[in-house]
Amino acid sequence: MTESSLCVSKLMDELNKHIESIAGVPLFSELSADHLRDVVSICKLKNFSKHDFLFNEGDFYLGFYILLEGSVKVFKTNSDGDETVVHIVKPLTEFADIPLFEGIDYPVSAQCLEDCLVIFIPKEEFLKLIKEDHEISLKMLSGFAKRLKSLISQIEDLSTKEVVNRLAKYLIKEIKLKENENIPEPFVKLTIPRSTTASYLGTVTETLSRAFRKLQNEKVLRMHGKVVFIQDLKKLKELAK
Amino acid sequence: MTESSLCVSKLMDELNKHIESIAGVPLFSELSADHLRDVVSICKLKNFSKHDFLFNEGDFYLGFYILLEGSVKVFKTNSDGDETVVHIVKPLTEFADIPLFEGIDYPVSAQCLEDCLVIFIPKEEFLKLIKEDHEISLKMLSGFAKRLKSLISQIEDLSTKEVVNRLAKYLIKEIKLKENENIPEPFVKLTIPRSTTASYLGTVTETLSRAFRKLQNEKVLRMHGKVVFIQDLKKLKELAK
DNA sequence: TCACTAATCTGACTTAAGTCAAGGGAAATT
DNA sequence: AATTTCCCTTGACTTAAGTCAGATTAGTGA
Structure with a gap:
């Protein structure tokens, strides 16, 4: 575990700086000020560098995380060592929360795709809070319901x-997320490694490359370095169905 | 909608007959008698015949179900009309509960694989109960956490x-479910249609047939009508990894 | 800036699995 | 009981996509 912990007073300052961010997380967005303070009191702020692991599949469960900055790939590794990326975590969302309610270890691994700032919330303390504040469990x-729908x-x-x-659908989703669907030529910045995107889409890098090339050949999109410009959004939407 | 509703007094009698079953559902297993009575008071008992639909993908959401008897396939249908079975519901489990918390319609369809007895619980009434009884939401x-793990x-x-x-893993799971792992020759009764099993495993009937044949050729199992006898459980477990 | 390493693209080849069609068996209906 | 319909198996063929190897590009560290 290579996270760097800030010293206590500096950490409290940093944490206070992020209270607004924490309140912006849907999970906590409707908490009263008192309950928000309770949550903050059990939070720990942690930095991770690109490539660092937050936890490994099978590690004993200690608590869950909220990503403030950066991005994290959540993945499973099978007996042959093949990775399946099941989720790519974006800022202001929680992850590793399943074992709060089911199981005693992390069912997946989590690795930073870039430098990350995260909040760690210990299991036992959080479960106490949940029992006092019904709103959090709701x-x-x-x-969880949203995530079930997404996995289905x-x-x-x-x-x-x-x-x-699948790639077309992924690109549409990224465009919607960045809210640049209505500009003349919507674009997507490919910030995560192609190998991670491929795994997330259930394929391998080579096949993903070929899929991009096919979409380029059909004039659906053009690539310029790490940016994908969508030339035919309508066609892309049809392909995404 | 072809469910047959029983008349009111008969229905209450029937429902009372099933209180023990309801209390046996994990969701309600630790409810106090008072709260259990509250739950029962909003329940409706319904019969469905084989092939009946309980609801279709996109229908406006009214409530969720608990399956008491029978089996139900939960599936999505894509734009080409292809079905993907995402879950096969077994007795004493709930389903269609996601839209209690997310969305306004059923995100999947549900069809009876055999005659079914189900309990229907309306959304609004149940949400009221949830807000009064913290234990249910926990x-x-x-x-939900268990289901997330399973989907992952x-x-x-x-x-x-x-x-x-995938077939090997499915068979292992069925054996464990039926708790006949320790007899000399564990067996699985194939009660659901092969096409449904295939869809659940992400393939088509033909490919599933070939997979069974391969396992027979390798002396891992033998088939006798609708029963699969496992000859080499150890080998099957290895194939399931 | 340069050297090295890692990531990605590309081509050739292989393979798992899907599609189509036909036949046999099982289940449902008359 | 006979007939019809549905389910499942099987074979032939096709295709999407994975594997492997090499070339090219991008990123990193000194």
């Missing part, structure tokens, strides 16, 4: 869509 | 395992 139910959709896509179509 | 969090595992398998290995 919020978590909502978060992933399974459907893996079973019935070809890689080009 | 139990639901646990149930499904995604991993679809991405990294071949069909034979």
Whole structure:
């Protein structure tokens, strides 16, 4: 574990700087000031560098995380050593929260795709808070429900869509996330490694390259370094179905 | 909608007959008698015949179900009309509970694989109960967490395992479920249609047939009508990894 | 800036698995 | 009981995508 912990007073300052961010996390967005203070009191702020692991599949469970800055790949490793990326965590979202309620170890691994700032929330303390504040558990139910829907959709896509179509759907989703769907030429910055994107889409790097090339050949998009410009958004949406 | 509703007094009698079953559902297993009575008071008992639909993907959400008897396939249908079975519901488990917390319609369809007896619980009434009884929401969090883990595992398998290995894993799971792992020749009764099993495993009927044949050729199992006898459990477990 | 390493792209080849069609067996209906 | 319909198996063929190897590009550290 290579995270660098800040010294205590500096940490409290840093944490106070992030209270607004914490309040912006959907999980905590409707907490009263008192309860928000309770949550903050059990939080720990941690820095991780690119490539650092936050935890490994099978590690004894200590608590969950909220990503403030950076990005994290959440993945499983099978007996042959193959990785399946099941989630790419974006800022202001929680992860590693399943074992709060089920199991005693982390069911996945988590690795930083870039430098990260995260909040760590210990299991026991948080479960105490949950028992006092009903609103948090309802919020978590909502978060879990969203995630269940998303995973169900992933399974459907893996079973019935070809890689080009899965890529199209992924790009549409990224465009919507960045809210640049309505400019003349929407674009996506490919910030995460191609190998991670491929694994997330259930394929390998080579096949992902070929899928991009196919979309370029069909004039659906053009690539310029790490940026993908969408030339035919309508066509891309059709391919995403 | 072809469910047959029983008349009111008969229905209450029937429902009372099933209180023990309801109390046996993990979701309600630790409810006080008072709260259990509250739950029962909003429940409706419904019969469905084989092939009946309980609801279709996109239908406006009314409430969730607990399956008492029978089995139900939960599936999505894509734009080409292809089905992906995402879950096969067994007795004493709930389903269609995601939209209690997320969305306004059913994200999947549900069809009876055999005659079914189910309990229907309306959304609004249940949400009221949840807000009064914290224990239910914690139990639901646990149930959602289990399901998240299972779906994550499904995604991993679809991405990294071949069909034979997915079948092997499925059979191991069925054996464990039926608790006949320790008899000399464990067996699995294939009660659901092969096409449903295939879809659940992310493949098609033909490929599933070939996978069974491969396992027979390798003396891992033998088939006798609708029963699969496992001849080499150890080998099957290795194939399931 | 340069050398080295890692990531990505590309081509050739192989393979798992899907599609299509036909036949046999099982289940449902008359 | 006979007939019809549905389910499943099987073979032939096709295709999407994975594997392997090499070339090219991008990133990192001295």
